[in-house]
Amino acid sequence: MAPVVDVHTHIYPPAYVSLLRSRTDVPYMRTFADNPSAGERLVILPSEDAATSTARGRPIGPEYYEEEEKIKFMDKHNIDISVISLANPWLDWCDASDAASVATQINDDVEQVCSRHPGRLYAFGTLPLSAGADAVVAEIKRLTTLSHFRGVIIGTSGLGNGLDDPALEPIWAALQSTKQLVFLHPHYGLPASVYGDRAAEYGHVLPLALGFPLETTIAITRAILSGVFDKFPGLEMLLAHSGGTLPFLAGRIESCIAHDGHLKQASKIAGRRSIWDILKANIYLDAVVYGEAGLKAAMEASGKDRLMFGTDHPFFPPLEDEDNEWLSVKTNEKAVSGVFGSDDQGRDDVMGGNAVRVLRLG
Amino acid sequence: MAPVVDVHTHIYPPAYVSLLRSRTDVPYMRTFADNPSAGERLVILPSEDAATSTARGRPIGPEYYEEEEKIKFMDKHNIDISVISLANPWLDWCDASDAASVATQINDDVEQVCSRHPGRLYAFGTLPLSAGADAVVAEIKRLTTLSHFRGVIIGTSGLGNGLDDPALEPIWAALQSTKQLVFLHPHYGLPASVYGDRAAEYGHVLPLALGFPLETTIAITRAILSGVFDKFPGLEMLLAHSGGTLPFLAGRIESCIAHDGHLKQASKIAGRRSIWDILKANIYLDAVVYGEAGLKAAMEASGKDRLMFGTDHPFFPPLEDEDNEWLSVKTNEKAVSGVFGSDDQGRDDVMGGNAVRVLRLG
Numbered sequence: 001m002a003p004v005v006d007v008h009t010h011i012y013p014p015a016y017v018s019l020l021r022s023r024t025d026v027p028y029m030r031t032f033a034d035n036p037s038a039g040e041r042l043v044i045l046p047s048e049d050a051a052t053s054t055a056r057g058r059p060i061g062p063e064y065y066e067e068e069e070k071i072k073f074m075d076k077h078n079i080d081i082s083v084i085s086l087a088n089p090w091l092d093w094c095d096a097s098d099a100a101s102v103a104t105q106i107n108d109d110v111e112q113v114c115s116r117h118p119g120r121l122y123a124f125g126t127l128p129l130s131a132g133a134d135a136v137v138a139e140i141k142r143l144t145t146l147s148h149f150r151g152v153i154i155g156t157s158g159l160g161n162g163l164d165d166p167a168l169e170p171i172w173a174a175l176q177s178t179k180q181l182v183f184l185h186p187h188y189g190l191p192a193s194v195y196g197d198r199a200a201e202y203g204h205v206l207p208l209a210l211g212f213p214l215e216t217t218i219a220i221t222r223a224i225l226s227g228v229f230d231k232f233p234g235l236e237m238l239l240a241h242s243g244g245t246l247p248f249l250a251g252r253i254e255s256c257i258a259h260d261g262h263l264k265q266a267s268k269i270a271g272r273r274s275i276w277d278i279l280k281a282n283i284y285l286d287a288v289v290y291g292e293a294g295l296k297a298a299m300e301a302s303g304k305d306r307l308m309f310g311t312d313h314p315f316f317p318p319l320e321d322e323d324n325e326w327l328s329v330k331t332n333e334k335a336v337s338g339v340f341g342s343d344d345q346g347r348d349d350v351m352g353g354n355a356v357r358v359l360r361l362g
Numbered sequence: 363m364a365p366v367v368d369v370h371t372h373i374y375p376p377a378y379v380s381l382l383r384s385r386t387d388v389p390y391m392r393t394f395a396d397n398p399s400a401g402e403r404l405v406i407l408p409s410e411d412a413a414t415s416t417a418r419g420r421p422i423g424p425e426y427y428e429e430e431e432k433i434k435f436m437d438k439h440n441i442d443i444s445v446i447s448l449a450n451p452w453l454d455w456c457d458a459s460d461a462a463s464v465a466t467q468i469n470d471d472v473e474q475v476c477s478r479h480p481g482r483l484y485a486f487g488t489l490p491l492s493a494g495a496d497a498v499v500a501e502i503k504r505l506t507t508l509s510h511f512r513g514v515i516i517g518t519s520g521l522g523n524g525l526d527d528p529a530l531e532p533i534w535a536a537l538q539s540t541k542q543l544v545f546l547h548p549h550y551g552l553p554a555s556v557y558g559d560r561a562a563e564y565g566h567v568l569p570l571a572l573g574f575p576l577e578t579t580i581a582i583t584r585a586i587l588s589g590v591f592d593k594f595p596g597l598e599m600l601l602a603h604s605g606g607t608l609p610f611l612a613g614r615i616e617s618c619i620a621h622d623g624h625l626k627q628a629s630k631i632a633g634r635r636s637i638w639d640i641l642k643a644n645i646y647l648d649a650v651v652y653g654e655a656g657l658k659a660a661m662e663a664s665g666k667d668r669l670m671f672g673t674d675h676p677f678f679p680p681l682e683d684e685d686n687e688w689l690s691v692k693t694n695e696k697a698v699s700g701v702f703g704s705d706d707q708g709r710d711d712v713m714g715g716n717a718v719r720v721l722r723l724g
Contacts, residue, residue, distance in 0.1 A: 162558040191553045194580055196524040202587040203624035209615040210583060214576050214607075218556055221572060225564040241614065245576075248610035251653025251697070252603065253571040255690055259678045262565035276653075291613025291638075297659035316621045328617055335613070 002353035003080035005361065007183075008240060008286045008310025010087035012065045013109035019102065027089050029060060044089050047192060047207075063314040067113045071120065073313055077329050080352065081361055084110065085124040085153040087315075088187035092129045092157060099128035100135045107143060114148035122361055124153040124183045133159065133170045140174045150359040151181030151238070156219030157188065163219050164226035176234040181284070181359065185240040186215040216244030220283075221253060224275060229282045236282055236358075238308070242289035247301035250275045276301070284358060286310040287336055287350055290328070295335045304346045308355045309336060364715035365442035367723065369545075370602060370648045370672025372449035374427045375471035381464065389451050391422060406451050409554060409569075425676040429475045433482065435675055439691050442714065443723055446472065447486040447515040449677075450549035454491045454519060461490035462497045469505060476510035484723055486515040486545045495521065495532045502536040512721040513543030513600070518581035519550065525581050526588030538596040543646070543721065547602040548577040578606030582645075583615060586637060591644045598644055598720075600670070604651035609663035612637045638663070646720060648672040649698055649712055652690070657697045666708045670717045671698060 012020070020029040020042070027044040035056070042064070043049050043057035050056060063069040064087070074082055086106060091099050106126045114121040125143045128135045136159075143149040152175065158168050163184075175182055189211025192199065199206050220239060229235060239246065254275050263269050273281075285302045288310045289295050299307055309332065316328035333351075340347035356362060374382070382391040382404070389406040397418070404426070405411050405419035412418060425431040426449070436444055448468060453461050468488045476483040487505045490497045498521075505511040514537065520530050525546075537544055551573025554561065561568050582601060591597060601608065616637050625631050635643075647664045650672045651657050661669055671694065678690035695713075702709035718724060 162560075164558060164560050190556060194552060194577075196526060196584055198524075198526050198584070198588060201628075202584075203622035203628075205587060205615065205618045205622055205625070206580070206583065209611065209618035210576075210580055213611060213614065214572075214579070215556075217576070217607075218568070218572055221568065222558055222560070222564075225567060226560060242610075245579075245607035245610050248604075248607050248651070248656045248659055249571065249575060251651055251656050251693070252575065253567065255652040255678065255693055256567045256571035259681060259690060260565035260567055261681060263567070264681050266563075266565075289610070289613055290617040293659040293662035294610045294613050296662055297610055297655040300655035300658055316617065319621060319623060319626050328621060331613070331617055 002348045002351070002356055003362070004078055005309065005352035005355035005359075006074070006079045006082045006311050006313070007238065007308045007355050007359070008288050009070070009082045009084055009313045010064075010315070011067070011070060011084045011110070011113070012087060013106055013113060014065070015102070015105040015109045016086060017065045027093065032056060044187075045189075063317070067116065067121075070313070071117060073326075074120065077311070077325060079311070081120055081122065081355070083122045083124060083150060083355065083359060083361075084113070085183055085185070086110075086126045088155065088185060090126055090129065090153065090155055090187070092155060092160065094128070094130045096131045099131035100139065103128035103139050104142070107139070107146065107149070111146045111148055119362060122148050122150050122359065124151045124181070125149045127152050127154060129154070129159055133167055136171050137174045140171065140178060140180065143180065144178050149180070150361070151175075151183055153183040153185055155185060155187045156215050163223035163228065168228075169231070172228060172232045172235050176232045179234075182235070182237045183240065184216060184220060184237050186212040186219075186244070189215055213241045213244035216240055217246050217249060220244065220246055221249075224253075224278055225257075229278045230273060233282070236284065238284040238286060240286060240288065242285045242287060242294055242298040242307075243283070243301070246283075247279070247285065247297040248294075250279060250301055280306070284308060284354075288312055288332055290331045290335065292335050292338045295339045299339060304349060305354055307350045308358070309333075309351045364710045364713070364718055365724070366440055367671065367714035367717035367721075368436070368441045368444045368673050368675070369600065369670045369717050369721070370650050371432070371444045371446055371675045372426075372677070373429070373432060373446045373472070373475070374449060375468055375475060376427070377464070377467040377471045378448060379427045389455065394418060406549075407551075425679070429478065429483075432675070433479060435688075436482065439673070439687060441673070443482055443484065443717070445484045445486060445512060445717065445721060445723075446475070447545055447547070448472075448488045450517065450547060452488055452491065452515065452517055452549070454517060454522065456490070456492045458493045461493035462501065465490035465501050466504070469501070469508065469511070473508045473510055481724060484510050484512050484721065486513045486543070487511045489514050489516060489533075491516070491521055495529055498533050499536045502533065502540060502542065505542065506540050511542070512723070513537075513545055515545040515547055517547060517549045518577050525585035525590065530590075531593070534590060534594045534597050538594045541596075544597070544599045545602065546578065546582065546599050548574040548581075548606070551577055575603045575606035578602055579608050579611060582606065582608055583611075586615075586640055587619075591640045592635060595644070598646065600646040600648060602648060602650065604647045604649060604656055604660040604669075605645070605663070608645075609641070609647065609659040610656075612641060612663055642668070646670060646716075650674055650694055652693045652697065654697050654700045657701045661701060666711060667716055669712045670720070671695075671713045
């Protein structure tokens with residue numbers, strides 16, 4: 001049986017935690033003097049930087065930054081290997097002059113964390129996006145000298161203008177030539193106006209459940225439409241949350257392209273690769289979609305050899321402390337088992353075999 | 363074999379066309395003096411009201427307003443029955459004092475169109491939304507006296523504040539008590555900022571392929587979170603485009619609710635119906651999702667007895683005039699056949715049997 005691998009699991013390494021604690025603007029970490037019982041809080045979005053329906057920001061504890069908590073979580077859920085990545089918001093907010101050294105520090109920290117747990121931890125690297133393409137390319141090349149990195153995590157804004165920005169081309173080229181996977185992850189969500197006046201009544205549900213995956217869907221669609229995968233046919237991306245909603249909407253996107261008079265006039269239709277082709281050649285999906293309905297679409301879109309189990313740890317912890325295993329993890333495991341039924345090989349591949357092969361683990 | 367039924371097919375009846383031709387603000391219809399060769403154009407969104415990458419607005423011809431064109435299209439594609447609805451943007455832009463009489467005129471027009479084609483045409487009614495809840499309820503009641511109406515079409519903004527607006531409650535109550543289905547359809551999309559600077563290069567793909575279904579997803583999720591289906595357990599909605607992306611995201615929404623500390627504190631978690639329950643009791647999905655990946659998720663979410671074939675005619679016509687059958691229609695038919703394989707009964711139910719039963723056709 002293949003090992004169980006978690007490809008979607010986050011950590012804030014020491015260098016990043018120090019940085020967040022030293023800051024007073026979003027993103028930052030602090031215990032608020034007017035509400036010390038809420039403990040240390042992490043504020044990563046401007047919209048969280050005020051006490052509204054909930055306490056400011058979100059609680060943050062050792063599970064976010066202590067490597068031993070990651071290992072304990074893995075042991076509890078029978079996860080053999082985790083491919084850890086810095087949780088959002090990464091470094092696009094960082095002063096351009098600091099970004100390169102901060103990224104280096106973070107990646108070196110993460111390399112040491114992985115080294116202390118041989119065979120259990122690998123990583124996706126953090127890029128100094130605010131410092132521009134040259135600095136990013138330099139860090140991508142340096143990551144190949146660190147033995148535990150298998151790719152990089154990036155947000156949907158890229159260098160600030162989205163993933164259809166031509167300024168990203170040297171970065172795509174460097175990732176393609178060094179065979180490093182891009183783990184694409186949301187952070188910004190959608191403009192708050194779309195959620196209406198009652199959004200606060202629904203806790204964090206609308207921005208988290210909808211904003212995140214819709215952001216990912218828009219970002220990857222812009223990348224596809226701009227021809228990123230035609231220019232860089234060897235570029236590979238792993239999409240968070242089973243692609244946002246890309247598997248479900250791929251057919252509609254493809255149909256809209258095929259029926260668009262403007263694209264036809266601009267000769268952008270004939271000869272292009274379809275989204276279905278790109279999904280099966282350049283894109284991997286995690287299996288973090290919390291149900292069989294989504295997972296079936298993801299599997300149909302990407303193929304069962306391109307789907308990889310993940311947990312999104314340490315996010316979505318149980319609300320009841322006494323819970324032993326995490327509901328969020330069990331929901332995703334159960335969906336994988338449900339979809340594969342008696343196909344043990346297919347289930348094992350999604351639970352870890354695909355990640356071992358694609359990410360060259362172990 | 364059950365008849366083939368198209369539940370998602372639009373028309374602009376004579377009363378609406380006259381109104382659009384009489385207007386100079388969005389929405390309106392006109393032939394532009396500076397570009398007469400582009401023919402008569404329909405401008406329904408503010409963003410289309412300028413010549414940018416394409417000619418202003420979109421071409422509009424007899425297929426939008428001539429009932430014979432609808433019948434010809436049905437005959438060409440072996441569609442036995444169509445349940446026609448006014449295409450967006452309906453009447454939320456209408457002067458409040460005119461809205462009730464305009465809605466009455468439109469619905470009377472549509473009733474006559476249906477009467478001229480016995481057994482072939484039924485309809486979803488148009489509501490005078492800008493006139494407020496009382497006028498809307500009055501028209502809902504009046505629709506029960508017209509023999510071809512089986513429900514109403516509404517946009518995602520409701521009375522202007524979205525589908526979680528308590529002011530809609532008398533409307534939901536009237537629809538529930540008269541057993542009329544709500545066909546929920548997008549129109550507004552998302553704020554243009556999310557598409558980035560290069561959006562115009564991609565024709566209409568981003569707002570149509572993503573904006574529409576994401577708008578629907580947000581609207582129905584807000585309705586569910588606000589408890590509409592708990593308060594009106596007999597209310598039934600048919601969601602356009604297979605629910606936007608609701609089938610794919612239902613698991614994530616459910617998980618976010620279950621893990622939300624604020625909702626738990628407000629005692630909004632215990633005892634509630636899950637989204638999966640609501641999908642199988644209150645929601646129907648059309649099968650307008652252009653691929654097996656999306657359709658599998660839709661079927662898993664709603665059950666094969668709640669999925670209904672549609673075409674979105676007259677939108678997405680072939681780009682080549684010489685095409686006989688429409689690619690957009692064939693793509694959806696092929697997806698249904700592909701998903702059902704040898705399950706002829708299941709395929710026939712989706713292609714028409716479910717609509718006959720749910721909408722009491724024939």
